[in-house]
Amino acid sequence: MEPGKPLEVSELESPSPRGEEVIVKVTSAGVCHSDLHLWEGGYDMGDGEFLKVTDRGIKYPVTPGHEIAGTVLEAGPDAKGFSKGDPVLIYPWVGCGRCPACREGSENLCDTPGSVGLFLDGGYAELVRVPSYRYLVGIDGIDPDGATSLACAALTAYNSVKKADAASPGFIVVIGAGGLGLMGVQIAKAVTKAKIICVDLDDNKLKMAREMGADFVVNSNVIGSVSAGSGSAAQKIISLCDGKGAESVIDFVNSPQTAQMGLAVLRKRGSLILVGLFGGKMELSLVTIPLKSITIQGAYTGSYSDMKELVELARKGIIKPKITRRYGLDEANEALGDLKARKINGRAVINP
Template sequence: MKSAQIPGPNEPLTISESENPRPQGTQVLLKVKSEGVCHSDLHLWEGGYDLGDGQFLKVTDRGVKYPVTPGHEIVGTIEKIGENVSNVSVGDDVLVFPWMGCGECPACKVGNENLCDTPKSMGLFQNGGYADYTLIPDSKYLAKLDGVDPDAATSLACSGLTAYTAVKKANQNSPEFVVIIGAGGLGLMGVQIAREITDAKIICVDLDDKKLETAKEMGAHFTVNSKDSDTVKKILSICNDKGADSVIDFVNAPPTVKTGLAVLRKRGNLILVGLFGGSLEISLVSIPLKSITIQGAYTGNYNDMVELLDLARKGVINPVISKRYSLEDANAALEDLKARKIIGRAVINP
């Protein structure tokens, strides 16, 4: 098998060749069809996360060991299975659930391996999908595509999953009004999902009128441009001056969170998703008095991914792939992503 590996932080990826592993027990050998190129791959390549204020969070401090094969958005065809595999068969096209956990901690025990205390995520803590073949430790992490486009399915393991769990958290509040802040790729997916799985009126907020236009086409009932000085007032008047039951912030920067808190009604929940970052001072007394909940959403569990695949099969969401690379061009893919040359999503087809 051929893998594009990161030898160390900021070093060009190199193609390494090795013999195909032979799956044993519950393991599965997958022939990779499509691998999503994700911003998180860039952080792995750069060795960590810039936290602002001159602080840098190293991935090696979180347990990453180089060299590593990146790639956590993996779609492939089953090539070989171990002797204990019965839920999938050779020849099946599958999406991999990459957020694997230890299986022992409290989160894993209730099926939330994505929130594991000692994660074993593919393409991060173990080799991932920038390869022509990849070994999956357990067939329980595979979900059949059954008609979903392989390239489009890749992001359903990552950004799509995050958008889906965020909307599910909003929906726990049985909202009459949901505010979705940010009409980028993730936010628009959020609008489409919210339209399908909630009964709420959807209010989409962004700085860009063009994106808001798209949000309306995709199902937002109302749009508000946050450049307006009276954004908060406008949102409140849409919500009959009571405020929104749920706000999902796909940006998560100080001004957007401020808006989110200002339009939240009593008992409302604010779900923070974006990784823009920064910090904010909040009035503490309003939290108990309004009995509001502030929570985060990051990826999702295996069952969420299966539900999301169902939605994709129904045509509710349809991620657009704008660029395709070969495995040999993995460096170019990451360089292009870094240089913001990729609009929409890119995949590697090994």
Template sequence: MKAARIMEPQKALEISDVPTPHPKDNEVLVKVKAVGVCHSDLHLWEGGYDTGDGFMKVTDRGVKFPVIPGHEIVGTVSEIGSSVQGIAVGDNVLVYPWIGCGNCVACRVGNDNLCDAPRSMGVFQNGGYAEYALVPHFKFLAKVTGIDLDGAASLACSGLTAYTAVKKSNATSQHNMVIFGAGGLGLMGVQIARAITNANIIIVDIDDAKLQAAKELGADHMVNSKDPDAVQKIMSLCNGKGADCVIDFVNAPPTVKMGLAVIRKRGIMTLVGLFGGSIDLSLVSIPLKAITIQGAYTGNYNDMIELLNLAKRGVINPIVSKRYSLSDANTALEDLKSRKILGRAIINP
């Protein structure tokens, strides 16, 4: 099969023929229809993350190269192992990629995404930048009907991450919600917040075109963070009291600082993005304002099913703005890095 592999960090992906895997026991082989191009793929390609105290290599987390990236995988079942149940050849499926060890405390309660020793597809094992992807167990598949397959791909990561962030922000009880970032995550977050909350949604970004897209998808107000009066404008839109919840899909020093500046007493701040860096934090303000600062990292399999059902009902509409062939995988990553993509890009192997 054709596959695009990261041979080593910061080197062009190698697109070549590799052996097509064949499933055994509980395994399932999926013919990839579409795979999302995610910022996490960029971090894998770049070899790590800016922690604020230095550069954390992905190899220190257990990543081994070469690896086929791509964790937002949707496709058609091509072959099944001898022990597979409930899944048949020809089924259209969405892959849950956040595969855990199955034994740790998180995995035992179904939170594979928070596993102590993750085996995520497209990170720790080969993913979907290929014509076929081998899924290690049929329980990580969800049948897809009634929605566009290309759009469904993003539900496994960007959609799932946004959904979990909105849920973790206790958004059903919040009135003023500030969302930082109108990229793929943020645009999905706006749709989800509009669908499951009654919040006054304020979207913040540096790009007017992306802000306008967010407004069309359900944001009530938009603020360009480059505006020197951005903090005052956000506070005014929150009736001067500040935001009940802040969801930061960028999670860079400037956005976190602005989020802390606009959050109200008892507010909830959810940090999602992996931009990296660090900030100086006024420690006394945390207890005095009784705010909660928390992280959100994708979601579990059941969250993905809930999100898939929202898409089937037409409540949310995943946005695919660019499509690439497998041979253009390097271009896709470069375009994402250069902020040339509105919504989500996919590769169609």
């Protein structure tokens, strides 16, 4: 993949594993909106500014795909615990192993990340080289297509819901009913006592949010997000929250409109958890933050131990990732094009 250019399938030499490395034969790779940001070359910083992914240290050409399930093809001489044919999920958020975040088990927040599918070649491929067996989790008995979500969409949602959880029971507002948001609805319903309100622009996506367990849905396209006063989505959400507002908002879009709406619907002591990378800038009315004692925080993917917990939740059937579209490797351009055009309802995978 290179920014703005169609993806091409290339024939490469099969990799052989060194040291702790493992070569995984890819069964499925999730199609995440972050693959789109990678394809576009970066992130909207607002006011015409653009943060290039190359400024984060990512080098093109790169094979995208960080949600990867497959089977072990070959393990290096120092790899332990996995044998040829074992079904595995890859933890893609590879860190340096030495910085403070890595030392406390949060490799996803490493100062110098080396994530698979961003910094290292990822799962839109037949084979993937995993830097160590320590980044694998066995998924025996779990559908590999659905398992892909556990490496990013569900993992990020799980981490975000944990940040929101302190404030529940009450109301959690989930903004964006895409790959991440739908997992957010499902996980929030499964692990908190809160009532879940899901907001999107598209009734088909909101219908799916209902199926995933949302107690209420709000279409902010129809009624406007904040600005339309008493008829706005923000007012509608506040009224659904007994007129007081929500304890937590998880914004899986994170654009100026959605973040502004998120702030507007928080009750006193509420938290706004920003997850999406749609980007832009917003103005903040500063006195509101101390007067309402509001917390604004970011969430970036999740830790290896969170992913292991999620695999167990999926094994027990407590969460059920839902895959709604499947593409071949030679249809990767179509998959990303469909995601960009908002034609994918739920999550899609590529099956190489």
